[in-house]
Amino acid sequence: MSGHAAAPLGKDLLGLEPLTSEQITLILDTAEPFKEISERVIKKVPTLRGATIVNLFFEASTRTRISFEFAEKRLSADTVNVASTGSSVQKGETLVDTARNLEAMRIDMVVIRHGASGAAQFLADRIESNVINAGDGMHEHPTQGLLDLLTLRDHFKRIAGIKVCIVGDVLHSRVARSNIWGLKKLGAHVAVCGPRSLLPNAIDELDVEVFERIEDAIDWADALNILRLQLERMQAGYIPSLREYNRVFGVSRERLERASRDVLILHPGPMNRGVEIDSDVADGPFSVILDQVTNGVAVRMAVLYLLSGGKPELAEAAKGGGSR
């Protein structure tokens, strides 16, 4: 079967904001059968055999890159990794040049991670290949949002109606934005909690609840998605110290135990143990942090499969054979 015709997601995955709830649900449903492949002895199916995928990482991210690579390899795609941590710009190559080169090389798909908001869209507007946003600046990180949704759905068996609070540096977080869009579209209640200096001034206009005290957030929430605190926020003057951040906003076992109910714990990683999250929480009974990693591969396989033109109803069959 050949590809790009009636792709149910369109050409690219740039964020969760532009997707409908049906499209998001479709990706999650498609990810379900792909989970099982990772349990096999031979973790490989021929679904994307012959497809060339470039992983274009302008910003270091071992986790996301490896997760995409696993997803691509398990679908038998040919992959090329380009890691340039911003240095190609220093060498004078612009994103436009990169786009032109990719176009000339007839690549099928591009996974891009970039420090600038809008970089994925910039590329998608200029090349015919499918573009997957693996994180652009402070904008979106849609596959992270999707794997968070999948993890929550696995646990609660639904998204609609659950209460999720995103904790920490929402202002600078692409993970937070993708989560807010995804959760709201699927009917969850969304809140944020963190120092006001790390929340967007206009957060109220996004129609999410704001908690100033972590205790209140824990009391309210079914799940906490705890964001990584970039250590440089202290130097930039957004918070006084990591120590104080931990005292005021850190998620500790004591705080969780005082709550009236069990609260599921998510974290996109990598964690600063003892800053935004204490070790006994990260490794505790309500943590699904490792499930997130597993789900990350399945969600990315689903996205690759659907963008390449794979039919949703054939996802189950795609586990065994080629649908490309």
Next chain:
Amino acid sequence: MSRALLLRGGRIVDPSQRLDVIGDVYIANEKIESLGEAVDVGSRDDVDVIDCAGRVVSPGFIDVHCHLREPGREDVETIATGARAAAAGGFTAVCAMPNTDPVTDNQAAVGFIIRQAARAGASRVYPIGAISLGQRGESLAEFGEMVGAGAVAVSDDGKPVASAHLMRTALEYARTFGIPVADHCEEPTLAVGGAMNEGIVSARLGLKGVPNEAEEIMAIRDILLARRTGGHVHLCHMSTRGSVELIRWGKERGVNVTAEVCPHHLSLTEESVEGYDTNAKMNPPLRSAADVEALQQSVRDGTIDVIATDHAPHHYDEKEREFADAPNGIVGLETAFAVNVTWLVARGVIDVAMLVEKMSCAPARIFRLPGGTLRRGTVADVTVFDPDADWTVDPARFRSKGRNTPYAGQRLNGRVHLTAVDGRVIYRLEE
């Protein structure tokens, strides 16, 4: 000796004389010879007669704020291409900001601009000198020498004057020469890293925002310093509703403060940034609908004196990049008039006479320049336009080397038909 020019049968709109009549404008010896009454030139062949029926004849537009990029970036714009773009936009004169490379911070640099402009033979170009040497914000440039060479104002535009002490000194010192100190109001620590307006759109797009207060803090600082010193502060490209209130506060107290607003801040909102369109990236950034509304009203009620373009050409590939890294600014000389007609006149915010006041009379008065009037005996700088004609913006046809405009492909009302400097036609629309 230039030929005489007869602009016949137009609607003469000259707010400097509260004049709005149908009649002839006769120009000879580079001066306005007669105004209003019918002129019969018989069969004389030393007079060019242009039929202006159905069109408006007004004093030539004057732009008090543009960037012509020469010296230093002649690939982007030169004084000659900028002056021709100005002529095509109905401007008989423009003031060139000093943030060139090298910076226009001495009399030789001022003289260079004047010579290049004379050679171009299009619109008049008045140099604005830097406030500080190299625009480094440390020590004052030689205002007296620069004014002697032809500078009409001082500004460190492109950069704010971060030091309140330097601003105070500049306002005091500029009084000696009777020139305005034009400031780019931006509190640098609040604006650092900002790429667009701070608000819901920046929150969604993940772009660092610049809050309205970054502009307003500097606007009130400048107003207070003008009150203290008695100097004339001219606030560039105001963009927020709060700034309007602060200017009104200053004017009510008799402070010598004037202010300008740009056509893009009167017509576009932060929503234009959706899709990371770098042609909507400018400094100050496009603001909210409430800000646009307040700015429009401030033009109408006189709080804002002048509409200026902040014409800022960039090479296309400099704009063709990640939003946060793209340079600020858009070209404006060739669209300013029509944008103003479309968003202000056609919607009834102001009338044609008020637009001429904001684009011609007030700029001449505030910067103490020739023109801005059609009084008998004054320089014959004239613009002829049709406020009702519409046209589609095609950047490929710009005289400017710059193509960076958010109005590309838009249909606008208001078309310039003719621009004359010293009675010499420097632009005429091909029909």
